[in-house]
Amino acid sequence: MSGQGTGRKARLAGSLLPPPGPARMLAVAALVTSLGFGGYTAGSVLFFTRGAGLSTGQVGVGLSLAGLLAVGGNILFGRLADRWGPREITMVVGGLQVVALLLSTVVDSFAMFLPVVCLLGVSEQAGKVCRNALIGGAVDGDDLVRTLAYLRSVLNGGIAVGAMLASIAVRYDTRSAYQILLFAIAGVSLFGYSLYLFVPRTRPAPRLRKKKDFPKAPPSISYVFTGLLCGIVNLGDTVLTVGLPLWVIGQTAAPKPMAAWLHAVNTLLIVLLQVRASRGAKTITGATRLLRLAGWTMAAACPVFWLAHDFPAVWASIALLIGVLLLTASELWNSAAIWGLSFSLAPAEARGAYLGKFSIGTTLREVFGPVLVIGLITGTGGSGWFLLAGLMAFASACAGPVVRKAQRESGVSDGTLARGRSGSG
Known part of the structure; x- marks a missing residue:
């Protein structure tokens, strides 16, 4: 035993x-x-x-x-x-x-x-x-x-x-x-x-040791825009940490500690499910599919959160829990999509520079996300949830064309993740 x-x-x-x-x-x-x-x-x-x-x-x-x-x-x-x-x-x-x-x-x-x-x-x-x-x-x-x-x-x-x-x-x-x-x-x-x-130390390729040989990155605006789409979908994290506590406490009949409980549920599920949810992100096609799925799932979560506004405490709590489950699924898939797309479309010899540009989307989300989320959720009487859902649907619809353009401009074929490796020692 x-x-x-x-x-x-x-x-x-x-x-x-x-x-x-x-x-x-x-x-x-x-x-x-x-x-x-x-x-x-x-x-x-x-x-x-x-x-x-x-x-x-x-x-x-x-x-x-x-x-x-x-x-x-x-x-x-x-x-x-x-x-x-x-x-x-x-x-x-x-x-x-x-x-x-x-x-x-x-x-x-x-x-x-x-x-x-x-x-x-x-x-x-x-x-x-x-x-x-x-x-x-x-x-x-x-x-x-x-x-x-x-x-x-x-x-x-x-x-x-x-x-x-x-x-x-x-x-x-x-x-x-x-x-x-x-x-x-x-x-x-x-x-x-x-x-x-x-x-183990990862060294730059020998040809990058001279400044004149260092590549300018990224050459493709579509690569940056892909990161921006990921940042939009990643607003779900801001909803969880900033918008949802204000919504739970100020606009629903759910118990006030529910805000903390929902965050705990999200954290636990990420710890347990992130590895499994990342399957399929090794290819550009798979990562793009996960990004679209993340956007549509977050779009579906928004009206579910809105439903909690008029429900009594028990049903409001159930609606909030279902919404967080959808939000967490979106967060899991979007994280995997970010990894797959940011690495697949970046050459190994300029990986750091490419990742720095890709991160613009998530960084701007951290700057403007709280103001946007608070304004939509608390400043519109609840209708902002549908505007937020529309934004998520827009990002999901744009994902396929934008990624395909970034892939063409990068010259990388599908199924190749993190093209090559820098020498290590």
């Missing part, structure tokens, strides 16, 4: 962790850094408002500015990753993030807050681009999407745990408690980024 239990545990671990090797070490590093990120996202805004004395408007302005600067930062650090190696640049942006976290502990004015939060935003977003470029160089093309799916499962689990640990500081709700939290996050982040030293 114990042997059967051990076997089940081994199968469960195998479904949540990549196989031994570079992918396993990447997962460990991602888990550690995600603990810090989860703690930061759960406690930073409260520190800046309640501990540092800033207004919510000042914090909002700072976060929006940081998001805008991150668009250029992703492109810059993506190119640097191609030129000097993604592992090295990943650790550089990790170091910048640690410095920003330490500086944030002494913020006590808006003038100090702006440069610190901008450094935090740029380094955090650039870290995602450089880490993905590192994964692309360390993992074989056939295993790339599967590895990225593993890492997203690990990241969500780590973020959830980090957020729960941050609740200790939130409970005390003092400046010193938040400062201790930020010091702890900085230490965890430093340790996590140091683990990338154990990932």
Whole structure:
């Protein structure tokens, strides 16, 4: 009996962790850094408002500015990753993030807050681009999407745990408690980024060592527009974290804790299902199909959320749960589509630069998404759900033609993921 239990545990671990090797070490590093990120996202805004004395408007302005600067930062650090190696640049942006976290502990004015939060935003977003470029160089093309799916499962689990640990500081709700939290996050982040030293180094191709040989990226506006479509569909994440709590509490009869429960359901399902939901994203055709499916599924979720407005508590809760299940399915498929399309349409010798440009869509979503979602959901009496559904349907309908054009302009055939690999050593 114990042997059967051990076997089940081994199968469960195998479904949540990549196989031994570079992918396993990447997962460990991602888990550690995600603990810090989860703690930061759960406690930073409260520190800046309640501990540092800033207004919510000042914090909002700072976060929006940081998001805008991150668009250029992703492109810059993506190119640097191609030129000097993604592992090295990943650790550089990790170091910048640690410095920003330490500086944030002494913020006590808006003038100090702006440069610190901008450094935090740029380094955090650039870290995602450089880490993905590192994964692309360390993992074989056939295993790339599967590895990225593993890492997203690990990241969500780590973020959830980090957020729960941050609740200790939130409970005390003092400046010193938040400062201790930020010091702890900085230490965890430093340790996590140091683990990338154990990932094999990916070197740029020899012909890229001279600046004049470095390719300009991307040559195709369709590639960038593909990323924008993915960013539109990715508004589902903003709906979950920003719009839905306001809708649940202010516009439905569902219990107020339902907002937190729905987020927990989403996180758990992503941890358990992301690897399985990513099947089929290895080809451009498969990834495009997942992007379209994600858009239509999110479009279907919006009117379901709207139904909760007029229902009594029980039926409103059921409608909200069904909506989150649809939203989560969209998020799972869209993530897989992002990986498949961004890597398949990018040459290995300029992967970092291409990924930096592709990320414009998701970065702009983080900047303008909260304002758009709040305006549509709370400022229209509920009819905004149908406008949001229309936007999702539009993105889904555009996916096929835009991706096909990007594929023609890139000159890559279907079935090729992450064309070639940089040399590693």
